[in-house]
Amino acid sequence: MNLFYLPGATEGEVQLTAEESVHCVRVLRMKAGDEVLFTDGKGWFYKGVLSRADPRGCVADLTTRRRGDDAEGFGIHIAIGPTKQADRTEWFLEKATEIGIDEVSFFASEHSERRHVQLERLNRVVLSAMKQSLKSRLPILNPMVKFDELLRKPYNGQKFIAWIDDSKRENLYNMIRQGEKVMVLIGPEGDFSKNEVARAQSSGFLPVSLGTARLRTETAALAACMGFHVKNQLRTDL
């Protein structure tokens, strides 16, 4: 079953976007009468039938809708200093979308080697990962901001900052409380400066470790995201 994306999808007759129309007819070779599944990217799936198969503009008739299992979101927000190689950030986004992530923020800090991201391109990455993994929600990607601007943003959940050095810190996976929203700051390749860590702490971000392994930026970001899901899937009666 192929999943199509239509922001603001509703029951009734809908027109596919230009991109989706071409994909539908030229790539998937779908014909009028074929069953289609849509998501509005905000938690709703819509089922229906393709009424016009036209690469210049497909039309579908959506009859039933249901909430996705992921409709309420997962409760994980990762803020990352984008990697020097753009594709490493893109794979983090693809994998995090598959596993489940609500929001990703990008920031520029003291040791950042990359101070801008191509948000449009990154949005295409999460969009295709959302469709591939049949999610009902499109992760929110926030535009790049300065580190201190990010620290000032209010966040209603547990806030953590992870970095690499030999200082003893509690493990993120032990700090995460099941059922609570979690935000984790992951530094760029050059990592955070001591001063930045201190400023994050005074903004309420608790210092955590991701274990003893020396992880790349994008691996650390994915580990934090996966750790959140693992912790929340653990039965507490074990």
Added chain:
Amino acid sequence: MNLFYLPGATEGEVQLTAEESVHCVRVLRMKAGDEVLFTDGKGWFYKGVLSRADPRGCVADLTTRRRGDDAEGFGIHIAIGPTKQADRTEWFLEKATEIGIDEVSFFASEHSERRHVQLERLNRVVLSAMKQSLKSRLPILNPMVKFDELLRKPYNGQKFIAWIDDSKRENLYNMIRQGEKVMVLIGPEGDFSKNEVARAQSSGFLPVSLGTARLRTETAALAACMGFHVKNQLRTDL
């Protein structure tokens, strides 16, 4: 600090491999007298000084050695049906090596779209990931075998098989017992056939779920590996 790989490294005078010599002199621009760190890929780090910087064959004098934190291994073995796109399997290997993995097996099963792997190329991937993440052990990559041949191999630890369907199964992360060795079977894009799952179960592999998300093969393999580490890092007194 750059880490060099020298199988069978010992204290005393050692010759770098051709590849490492070029990397040392041409890329890292190292000179005689520079401090060097080696691993034998089997759990030992060696420290010393570069005594001859020559792209045709560097020589180092290794004075002290110590065991790596990862010298004893981690206790996680993933068996995977390689992905159609080779780079997806390579990324799993890079990330799993960073996070920590002992052994990876490749198998061909009913729905496999790829029935061979370039083991030499894959070994270069884990080698560079080992060096980048300063590990003292090189993960073992086993040559491709038929699925049923893999099932017959003895394994002294917990054995699991994960696949995607709607059947209710216990979560891998709950099944893993801290401190025990774990092996997980992850199917190819086409996943396992019902019959293969049954044969794995009769070979002692317990059916598990990796959660509700629909993960790609390489993402599922990494999730299993990360889940193993998260579970083993959790304090039981929480």
